[in-house]
Amino acid sequence: MTVILQDHMPEDQRLAAAFPLPKMQPVTGPLLRVDEAYGAQIAEKLRLIAANRDAHIAVTTGAEAAVLELYDFILAEVETLDGFERSRNGMICPDGRCVVLDRSRPFETLSALVQEDLCILQKRGDEHVLTAALLGFPAAWTLGEKIGHPLTRIHMPVHHYDASIAARVQRFFDGVQVGRPLWRANLLRYQNPELYQAHSEANPRPVGTVDSPYIRSERQSVFRLPETDAVVFSIKTVVIKA
Numbered sequence: 001m002t003v004i005l006q007d008h009m010p011e012d013q014r015l016a017a018a019f020p021l022p023k024m025q026p027v028t029g030p031l032l033r034v035d036e037a038y039g040a041q042i043a044e045k046l047r048l049i050a051a052n053r054d055a056h057i058a059v060t061t062g063a064e065a066a067v068l069e070l071y072d073f074i075l076a077e078v079e080t081l082d083g084f085e086r087s088r089n090g091m092i093c094p095d096g097r098c099v100v101l102d103r104s105r106p107f108e109t110l111s112a113l114v115q116e117d118l119c120i121l122q123k124r125g126d127e128h129v130l131t132a133a134l135l136g137f138p139a140a141w142t143l144g145e146k147i148g149h150p151l152t153r154i155h156m157p158v159h160h161y162d163a164s165i166a167a168r169v170q171r172f173f174d175g176v177q178v179g180r181p182l183w184r185a186n187l188l189r190y191q192n193p194e195l196y197q198a199h200s201e202a203n204p205r206p207v208g209t210v211d212s213p214y215i216r217s218e219r220q221s222v223f224r225l226p227e228t229d230a231v232v233f234s235i236k237t238v239v240i241k242a
Contacts, residue, residue: 003193004040005214006238013219013238017187024172027181027221032077032114033236039095041115041195041237045136048196049111055198056135057107058147063131066120066230071106073225073232078113107134116221117235121173127151128173128231137195137237139188139218140205173222176231181223190214193239215242 010033016025049056059067075091078084083094090100091113099112110118117135121128127150135143146154151169176182189208190197193216199205208214219236 001192001194002044004037004044004195004239005193006035006037006240009187009215009217009238009240010035010219013185013217014187016183016185016219017217019184024182024184024222027183027223030077030081031181031221031223031234032074032081032116033219034081034083034094034115035238037238038093038115041137042093042095042097042112044195045111045115048136049108055143056111057133058135058143059107059132060148063120063122063230066122066225066228067106067132068103069225069228069230070118070120070232071103071110074110074114074118075101084113107132110134111136115236117237119233119235121151121231121233123174123229124150127170130154131230137235138198139216139237140197140199142198142200145201173231176222176224178224178226181221183219183221185217185219187215187217189242190216190239193241195237195239213242215240 078091079086085092087098090098092098093113099109102109111134117137118133119130119135120132122131129148129150130146131148133143133147151173189210189212191206191208191212193214197205217238219238221234222231224231
């Protein structure tokens with residue numbers, strides 16, 4: 001078992017998790033975050049991808065332009081963050097690594113730069129569909145079961161996700177505006193601290209209790225890419241000892 005823990009839960013994330021979901025609020029400050037687990041999380045994500053790329057990276061036909069636009073967008077964001085510096089050979093990261101910037105391998109490159117997982121959703125007919133993703137640390141789902149499916153199918157196992165909620169979620173995705181990212185957070189008890197917790201719909205994650213020794217929280221941000229009109233759902237994972 002690989003255990004990677006942060007020292008503390010960001011206070012704004014803890015407070016946001018107390019709001020009833022899907023409460024969203026404007027992103028203030030950097031869209032991407034770097035914390036004390038940066039180096040360890042990146043190393044774990046790269047290890048997982050090397051062992052089984054298809055479980056962590058997927059791009060459906062027609063999503064290639066959105067992936068490249070996201071690549072350019074994330075690089076621009078990274079350059080604004082403390083600890084990153086462009087060099088002649090690539091990007092120097094907060095942990096001292098120099099990442100070669102390879103636009104022909106966009107998700108592989110981004111996986112070496114940012115802690116966030118990145119999911120691209122594009123409008124296909126009446127719904128947004130998960131068309132591409134870089135997913136290092138799933139919390140109780142698998143990329144293979146969700147990729148290529150619309151929001152209603154993605155949320156099928158979720159209790160109380162009925163037609164009314166599905167319509168509200170779709171209206172939200174339709175209304176995301178360029179340059180106005182939004183975010184929310186969850187906060188759940190876990191028995192297992194591992195970052196990679198891929199559970200199938202047929203074999204869901206055992207629900208934690210108030211006595212479970214770990215707290216896992218996702219900072220979930222949503223933003224729109226201006227050229228392809230794709231919506232990006234990013235996930236920054238924090239795990240602490242309770």
